[in-house]
Amino acid sequence: MGVQTRATPAVGRLSADIARHRVPEWRVGPGQRCSFGPSLLTVLGPVAGEVPGxxxxxxxxxxxxxxLHVRWAAGSALLSGDLETEAQAALLRGGLPRADVLxxxxxxxxxxxxxxxxxxxxRAALISVGADNGYGHPAALTVSRLTRAGMRVYRTDRSGDLAVIATASGSLSVLPRGPPAR
Known part of the structure; x- marks a missing residue:
C-alpha cells in the first residue's frame, strides 16, 4: 500500500540508510489503526495512488x-507531516477528524x-521550525490564520522543544522544554 512518488536524491539516501542499519519498515494505509500503550493511532493519508501534485x-x-490522528484519554492530535494545500484539500474532502492539537x-x-x-x-498549534531558517517559516499569514481560528501557537524556534502532556485534571497542556537550539 505504498505511495509512489518520484525519488529525490534525499529519499534515495534515506532509503539506503534504512537498509544499511536494518531499520524495520512498515507500509500503512488510510484507516489502518494501531495502539501504542494508551494511544490509538489512525492513519489518514496518504491515499495510495492519489497523492496530489x-x-x-x-x-x-x-x-x-x-x-496520523492520535487519540488518548485526555484528547487528540493531528500529525500532518509536510502536507501542502493540495493534500490538505484532499483530506478535507475525505472527512477530517477534529483534534485538540495540530x-x-x-x-x-x-x-x-x-x-x-x-x-x-x-486549541493548540505546534510549529516545528528552525530559528532563522532560509525559507522564512513559519509564514506570518499562516500564524495569523491559526490565531484567527482560535489556536494558541507554539513555535520551536522561540520555545525550544514542545511536549504535549495530560494534566492531573485530565486535560492537555503544551509545555516548552527549554530554550531553542541555535
Whole structure:
C-alpha cells in the first residue's frame, strides 16, 4: 500500500540508510489503526495512488507525508507531516477528524489551506521550525490564520522543544522544554 512518488536524491539516501542499519519498515494505509500503550493511532493519508501534485517535485513528496490522528484519554492530535494545500484539500474532502492539537504542516509554510486549518478545531498549534531558517517559516499569514481560528501557537524556534502532556485534571497542556537550539 505504498505511495509512489518520484525519488529525490534525499529519499534515495534515506532509503539506503534504512537498509544499511536494518531499520524495520512498515507500509500503512488510510484507516489502518494501531495502539501504542494508551494511544490509538489512525492513519489518514496518504491515499495510495492519489497523492496530489503541486508546485514541483518537492510538493509531491511533501504531499505524500504520512498523516496520523492520535487519540488518548485526555484528547487528540493531528500529525500532518509536510502536507501542502493540495493534500490538505484532499483530506478535507475525505472527512477530517477534529483534534485538540495540530502539528502544523510543513513548518508553517504559506502553502496552507485555510479551510484545513480551521476545520481541525484545535486549541493548540505546534510549529516545528528552525530559528532563522532560509525559507522564512513559519509564514506570518499562516500564524495569523491559526490565531484567527482560535489556536494558541507554539513555535520551536522561540520555545525550544514542545511536549504535549495530560494534566492531573485530565486535560492537555503544551509545555516548552527549554530554550531553542541555535
Amino acid at each position: 503541486g508546485l514541483g517535485d518537492e510538493a509531491a513528496v511533501n504531499n505524500a507525508s504520512v498523516v 502539528k502544523v504542516p510543513h513548518h508553517g509554510s504559506a502553502r496552507q489551506d485555510p479551510a484545513f486549518l480551521s476545520s481541525v478545531g484545535a
